[in-house]
Every structure is written in structure tokens, then in C-alpha cells.
Amino acid sequence: xxxxxxxxxxxxxxxxxxxxxxxxxxxxxxxxxxxxxxxxxxxxxxxxxxxxxxxxxxxxxxxxxxxxxxxxxxxxxxxxxxxxxxxxxxxxxxxxxxxxxxxxxxxxxxxxxxxxxxxxxxxxxxxxxxxxxxxxxxxxxxxxxxxxxxxxxxxxxxxxxxxxxxxxxxxxxxxxxxxxxxxxxxxxxxxxxxxxxxxxxxxxxxxxxxxxxxxx
Amino acid sequence: xxxxxxxxxxxxxxxxxxxxxxxxxxxxxxxxxxxxxxxxxxxxxxxxxxxxxxxxxxxxxxxxxxxxxxxxxxxxxxxxxxxxxxxxxxxxxxxxxxxxxxxxxxxxxxxxxxxxxxxx
Ligand SMILES: Nc1nc2c(ncn2[C@@H]2O[C@H](COP(=O)(O)OP(=O)(O)OP(=O)(O)O)[C@@H](O)[C@H]2O)c(=O)[nH]1
Ligand SMILES: [Mg+2]
Ligand SMILES: [Zn+2]
Numbered sequence: 373x374x375x376x377x378x379x380x381x382x383x384x385x386x387x388x389x390x391x392x393x394x395x396x397x398x399x400x401x402x403x404x405x406x407x408x409x410x411x412x413x414x415x416x417x418x419x420x421x422x423x424x425x426x427x428x429x430x431x432x433x434x435x436x437x438x439x440x441x442x443x444x445x446x447x448x449x450x451x452x453x454x455x456x457x458x459x460x461x462x463x464x465x466x467x468x469x470x471x472x473x474x475x476x477x478x479x480x481x482x483x484x485x486x487x488x489x490x491x492x493x494x495x496x497x498x499x500x501x502x503x504x505x506x507x508x509x510x511x512x513x514x515x516x517x518x519x520x521x522x523x524x525x526x527x528x529x530x531x532x533x534x535x536x537x538x539x540x541x542x543x544x545x546x547x548x549x550x551x552x553x554x555x556x557x558x559x560x561x562x563x564x565x566x567x568x569x570x571x572x573x574x575x576x577x578x579x580x581x582x583x584x585x586x587x588x
Numbered sequence: 589x590x591x592x593x594x595x596x597x598x599x600x601x602x603x604x605x606x607x608x609x610x611x612x613x614x615x616x617x618x619x620x621x622x623x624x625x626x627x628x629x630x631x632x633x634x635x636x637x638x639x640x641x642x643x644x645x646x647x648x649x650x651x652x653x654x655x656x657x658x659x660x661x662x663x664x665x666x667x668x669x670x671x672x673x674x675x676x677x678x679x680x681x682x683x684x685x686x687x688x689x690x691x692x693x694x695x696x697x698x699x700x701x702x703x704x705x706x707x708x
Contacts, residue, residue: 374609376705382597383700464590499590524626527694559691 393502411491
């Protein structure tokens with residue numbers, strides 16, 4: 373009979389890999405942004421618009437998807453280096469998958485790396501990727517109680533974009549309530565209501581992104 | 589469902605350790621899950637069972653324990669929250685240091701600790 377006493381945090385391997393990714397980003401002077409949010413909240417649309425609007429910087433993209441290459445294909449149309457990763461059974465990206473994606477994505481010369489996480493508001497929380505910033509995209513069409521129902525992701529995020537405000541009236545969502553909920557959970561969170569479709573508020577987000585990069 | 593990935597990590601640690609002791613069967617593991625790890629315990633148990641199938645850990649019993657939640661403020665005061673966290677939201681909104689009143693952040697409570705393995 374063996375009583376093996378371990379007291380080992382099984383998540384440490386992810387943390388170590390996240391630290392390795394971060395070092396790679398820093399060595400290459402790339403500012404990495406993890407973009408999380410529910411299915412259909414507007415993550416790909418955001419990255420597409422950032423590619424269009426941030427012409428003066430060099431952008432690379434990692435597109436996480438459960439099984440398809442749909443988002444990676446959409447983003448390749450922006451003529452930027454894009455690597456797609458499939459998570460298969462998993463519902464989130466982890467540092468290990470990002471580590472593999474980085475083998476295929478030369479970081480040298482890039483200014484920003486946008487990582488589209490798999491559509492999910494719950495699981496990505498526990499899995500650090502090594503990114504400098506964590507951004508959540510929620511949309512008013514998920515219901516204006518979605519933030520208070522999923523507080524954990526907002527606690528660990530640096531910014532929250534409340535998207536699709538152009539249809540807030542139509543879906544009977546109170547954007548002010550969503551902003552207040554997010555601020556209540558995390559007073560330090562940068563909360564920006566946006567319409568990615570109509571390009572409203574996205575300039576504020578870009579300003580904040582560049583500012584955060586400058587401070588890094 | 590991130591319980592699947594966690595179960596895979598746990599079982600791989602268990603099998604590596606069991607192998608190190610040349611064990612032929614894993615009888616029991618003790619696993620402590622922090623309340624803030626956002627793990628559904630039933631799903632985790634189910635996934636542990638599924639992932640350990642056809643390994644020497646198949647059929648083992650799993651003793652799930654919990655871990656304390658600690659918060660830390662900018663002044664480095666550490667404070668343990670010992671209330672049961674049934675309402676995570678209410679808890680998160682009151683993350684203030686009880687000593688200086690400053691805004692505190694989570695120090696621990698998200699870990700998943702493989703405490704002990706019993707094998708033969
Ligand atoms: N009305 C409106 N629709 C939007 C807005 N932003 C995105 N959409 C639409 O929302 C849908 C989903 O957008 P995506 O960018 O594919 O969402 P996603 O988060 O990448 O989705 P997954 O990758 O599947 O998780 C698309 O049909 C977009 O056109 C917006 O600001 N307003
Ligand atoms: Mg997408
Ligand atoms: Zn204090």
C-alpha cells in the first residue's frame with residue numbers, strides 16, 4: 373500500500389506555460405490581447421474591425437474555434453497572419469494550445485496579437501494564456517442580466533465591451549444596467565458600450581488598448 | 589465544460605505518480621477544489637470516471653474537499669473568507685479589506701490541489 377502525499381496544484385503546468393508565452397510576447401515586443409465572450413457576442417467582428425481601423429500597427433491573430441476554421445478563414449481576408457486552433461472537446465483555449473499556435477505564427481515585427489478565445493463565458497476564466505490583457509465581449513442580445521449571471525469572467529478581465537447597443541431597444545436591454553453590473557463586480561474594469569457593426573465606441577477601445585500597450 | 593480538461597490533468601498526475609511507485613491499482617485520491625475554481629463537482633466526478641477508464645485508476649474512489657478563499661489588499665493584508673460561498677456574486681462585490689477598507693483581490697481559492705493518492 374502506498375500513501376502518496378502530493379499537495380500539488382494541478383493547474384501549475386498551465387501557469388508555467390502561460391509564463392512562457394508571456395516571455396515570448398515580451399521578447400518580441402508584441403502586446404497580446406485575449407478576447408473572450410459568449411458565442412456570437414462579436415469577437416470575430418471586433419478583430420475584423422480592429423484590423424481595418426488600426427492600419428498603423430502590425431497585427432497577428434490566433435483564432436480559437438471548437439472544430440471549424442470558419443473564424444480563421446474570415447480573419448484571413450484581412451491579409452494578416454492568422455493561425456486557427458481547434459480545441460476539440462475543450463471549451464476554452466489554454467496556454468498549451470496557444471504555445472502550439474505560436475509555433476506557426478512568427479511574432480517578430482508584430483505590434484499586437486489578438487487571440488480570439490472560444491465562445492464561452494464560464495470556462496476561459498481559469499486558463500491564463502500569457503496575454504497582457506483580457507477583454508470580454510458581451511452583447512445586449514444575451515440579455516441585460518448576463519453580466520450579473522457570470523461575474524467571474526468580469527473579475528479577472530481588464531476591459532468589457534458591451535456590444536450591439538444598436539439593437540438594445542429592440543431586445544429590451546438596459547445598457548446602463550449592464551455597465552453598472554460590470555463596475556460593481558470589478559470597479560477597475562474598463563467598461564465600454566459599443567456597436568461593432570456601426571463602429572460606435574470602438575475608437576475609445578482602441579485608444580485604451582494603445583494606452584495600455586504604452587504602459588506595459 | 590472545463591471539468592474534462594481538469595480531469596485529464598488530474599488523472600495524468602495520478603498515473604505518473606502511481607507509476608513512480610510501481611503501483612498496480614489506484615484505490616483513492618483526495619482532491620481539494622477551491623470554491624472559486626468554478627468547477628461543477630458532479631461534472632468533475634463524471635469526467636474523472638470517464639478519463640480513468642481502462643487505466644489502473646479505474647474504479648478508484650475520489651474524496652473531494654474544499655479550500656479556503658483568501659483575499660489580499662494593496663497593503664498586503666491577507667484575510668480569509670470563511671463564509672460558505674453560495675452566492676459568488678454577492679461575495680465578489682464586497683471584496684474589501686476588513687482591516688483597512690481598501691479594495692482587495694483574490695489571493696487564493698481558485699486552486700485544484702491533488703492532495704493524496706492511495707495505491708497498491
Ligand atoms: N446588430 C449588431 N450585430 C452585431 C454587432 N457585432 C456583431 N454582430 C453580429 O453578431 C453575429 C456574431 O458575430 P461574430 O463576430 O461572429 O461573433 P463571435 O463572438 O466571433 O462568435 P463565435 O466565434 O461563434 O463565438 C454576426 O452576425 C455579426 O454580424 C453589433 O454591434 N450589432
Ligand atoms: Mg468568432
Ligand atoms: Zn488592508
